[in-house]
Amino acid sequence: MSGITRTTKLHRYLRHLNLIHQRSYLSCPLSPLPHLPNSSSLSPINFRELNSFRLSHRYLATSAEIPSSGDGEKSHKSQQSAGDAGKSIRGSPVSWISLVLLLVTGAGIVYYYDTQKKRHIQEIDSASNTVRQGPSVGQAAIGGPFNLINHEGKTVTDKDFLGKWTVMYFGFTHCPDICPDELLKLAAAVDKIKEKSGIEIVPVFISVDPERDTVEQVGDYVKEFHPKLIGLTGDPEEIRKVARAYRVYYMKTTEEDSDYLVDHSIVMYLMSPEMDFVKFYGKNNNIDELTNGIIKEVKQYKK
DSSP: OHHHHHHHHHHHHHHHHHHHHHHHHTTOOOOOOOOOOOGGGSOHHHHHHHHHHHHHHHHHHHHHHSOOHHHHHHHHHHHHHHHHHHHHHHHHHHHHHHHHHHHHHHHHHHHHHHHHHHHHHHHHHHHHHTOOOSSSOOOOSOOOOOEEEETTSOEEEGGGGTTSEEEEEEEOTTOSSHHHHHHHHHHHHHHHHHHHHOOOEEEEEEESOTTTOOHHHHHHHHTTTOTTOEEEEOOHHHHHHHHHHTTOOEEEEEEETTEEEEEEOOEEEEEOTTSOEEEEEETTOOHHHHHHHHHHHHHHHHO
């Protein structure tokens, strides 16, 4: 009878282990082991079998509850990737905003300087169009008295140019290309005007860089273009006054120690023998246009 009982209990235990094995594949929670019969009441062979079943039960329970290390690493990496993605997403708008602000600021500065230059040119053009041609030439709001120093170190005022036709140009001796080109054009036009009409024109160069353009510097500079070219400089306040009188725009653009450039109006002013403004000529006028234009204005003025 006891043998039948042991066999029945063992049979029930084996059937319970089979159910546990099936549940482990479905990730279902394991049921607790049933009460085992006393190992002393089992035969040695059955005792070893029960021990092996116990080990199988423990292994299946452990494998069902603990995830694999590979899945854990994948989960950690996915979380880290999500975190990194979040950081880049959160960081991106700040960088774009900074870039946009930089571009807007730069465009605003360029627009401001361009607007100022255009405004000065429009004022000069408007004043030029108000001048009536003929003996009764009207007084334009360009020009005025000045007190400067020429390239020989002598004090010069606007009165020293009375009785002469004068063309005045504002620039600076360290100008890399525009000023030399304009002064060469002016020098060539002065000679051509003399050849074609016999009219004497006095070319004048006024520096807008008084800090660097000393008398000696200006003297060496004007000699490179024309023997009749007169160079004028002065202290910063006097330069500001004459530039304001002639509606000339100028401003330092870049500065590194003593090396900088000066942005300025590129205009030549034709002044009558009374030192009244007659007409201005821009960078777009070539040598022939400048020559013929001045001759035409002088002849109309003399009528």
